[in-house]
Amino acid sequence: MNKNILWGIILILLITNGFTLNAMQKYKNSAMETTGSNISGNQHENRIIATVGDKKIYYSDLMSQLENNYGMNMLKNLINHEVVFQLADKENITISDQEIEREMNFLKGIASDNFDNTPTVNEEDWKKEIEYSLLLDELLTKDVVISETELEAYYEENKQLYNLPSSYHLAKIVVSSLEEASSVIKELNNGSEFNALAMERSIDVFSASQGGNVGYVSENSDYVPPEYIEQVKNMNVGTWSRQPFKTEEGFVILFLQDAVEGKNYTFSEVKDQIRRQMALQQTEGNYSPENLWSELGVEVLY
Incomplete structure (x- = not known):
């Protein structure tokens, strides 16, 4: 098998x-x-x-x-x-x-x-x-x-x-404007929970219902935009992206829950x-x- x-x-x-x-x-x-x-x-x-x-x-x-x-x-x-x-x-x-x-x-x-x-x-x-x-x-x-x-x-x-690529457990918040993304990051910096904000603010309905959870994503995955991997490679586990970035979905803030080195x-x-x-x-x-x-x-x- x-x-x-x-x-x-x-x-x-x-x-x-x-x-x-x-x-x-x-x-x-x-x-x-x-x-x-x-x-x-x-x-x-x-x-x-x-x-x-x-x-x-x-x-x-x-x-x-x-x-x-x-x-x-x-x-x-x-x-x-x-x-x-x-x-x-x-x-x-x-x-x-x-x-x-x-x-x-x-x-x-x-x-x-x-x-x-x-x-x-x-x-x-x-x-x-x-x-x-x-x-x-x-x-x-x-x-x-x-x-x-x-x-x-x-x-x-x-x-x-047996060549295991690096993979990352991600959560995300997607909003429609840079102004709203900046507001979300400000709330995170002030102590708000990422999953709660994802459920409240994210326009990505599927992940929002899961508290922003995206799941594990390998570095060569086709399931997410390449911008995700570019961002997350420079992040530490337990942190969110300090600056929102734009994709076809909207403005994205990522949270890195776990990382597995390839x-x-x-x-x-x-x-x-x-x-x-x-x-x-x-x-x-x-x-x-x-x-x-x-x-x-x-x-x-x-």
């Missing part, structure tokens, strides 16, 4: 699967904190969380919908993670912090090449899901043997995949990654953590 396609699939799973579970748990924890620890389970379930005219919507209605729509998938997700981490521990399989960081940088590059807008997510969640994915790869391919010669040949034939990875640095990738091609059709359930005697009672 092409590396870009593989990581594109992983990115989609990260966004739509693992983070959904976290969001559900965070919502439930927040709701419990709001209602207080002295409230009984039934009282909590019967709490009104919205009204539409005379119609009341209860917390139990929301939980029922979430359970019906996502319950089984989320249960499988929990089981899969537990199975993979338990088996990896049993087999003494570990993934180094350096490898997780490298794969995360690759993932950011893939995000910029495949999506117009990358959701803003907690990096610890990214890292945990990357660790899970790599451990799963190792478990599913641990018995596949590939020679050093084959690995080196693959690297030489696909060197461009790098050409050597064979030794990516050998394990190549081995997993080539081994997975030999197990096509069997890439499922549920294939590992029997090794720990999983029983679903739901």
Whole structure:
């Protein structure tokens, strides 16, 4: 499977699967904190969380919908993670912090090449899901043997995949006049939050609804005007462009949320990654953590 396609699939799973579970748990924890620890389970379930005219919507209605729509998938997700981490521990399989960081940088590059807008997510969640994915790869391919010669040949034939361009996580505010852009920069200098101003002032509707978030953009990306890259190369992470610049969209102020320096990875640095990738091609059709359930005697009672 092409590396870009593989990581594109992983990115989609990260966004739509693992983070959904976290969001559900965070919502439930927040709701419990709001209602207080002295409230009984039934009282909590019967709490009104919205009204539409005379119609009341209860917390139990929301939980029922979430359970019906996502319950089984989320249960499988929990089981899969537990199975993979338990088996990896049993087999003494570990993934180094350096490898997780490298794969995360690759993932950011893939995000910029495949999506117009990358959701803003907690990096610890990214890292945990990357660790899970790599451990799963190792478990599913641990018995596949590939020679050093084959690995080196693959690297030489696909060197461009391991030449990572610099990428930048951007947010932007677009306004229609230089005067308004100067006003926005003045507000930023006075302590206003960039995302709040983007939602309030930006005329780019799509990014404005995301607090100005553009996502990760590689230095050779076609998704943004070249002026973006020219500007951001001279910026520090956590800063905004001090002077607005004009594009076809209007006058733009950029905010640099993160930067990943480009790098050409050597064979030794990516050998394990190549081995997993080539081994997975030999197990096509069997890439499922549920294939590992029997090794720990999983029983679903739901």
